[in-house]
Amino acid sequence: MLRHLGAWLAVNGEANSGTRPWKVFGEGPTDVVGGSFNDTKREGFTGSDIRFTTQGDTLYATILVVPTNETTVIGSLGTHLALHRCPIREVTLVRAPRGTGPLAWERTGKALQITIPEPVRRSVGEVADDAIVLRITG
Helix, strand or coil, X not given: CHHHHHHHHHHHHHHCCCCEEEEEEEECCCCCCCCCCCCCCXXXXXXXXXXXXXXXXXXXXXXXXXXXXXXXXXXXXXXXXXXXXXXXXXXXXXXXXXXXXXXXXXXXXXXXXXXXXXXXXXXXXXXXXXXXXXXXXX
């Protein structure tokens, strides 16, 4: 397990190392039980479970399970909440398959909707691809 975590950090570590918590810790449908030794007392995470960190003008959104849907919806980044006040300039994957540039996205009052390319969604189960990290710059 530690080797797997180390492999993930080797490619996605910029979303953790030197970052700070964001205004909200995350979002998603999975209820997390607090306390020691309770990690098995919850359902598995989904592609809608997202955790946030920030560094400078960059916001990182870690999607805890590679989504199977083409579109990922991040409600915390909708303009109606005003949590992320600056305009979003670009959304990229921290670890992107070769040939993948900035991702297609649309920000509405309700959410930020991001198109996750097929090669990323197909990588489910590969080492270090359990969770993917989006780099959101403004």
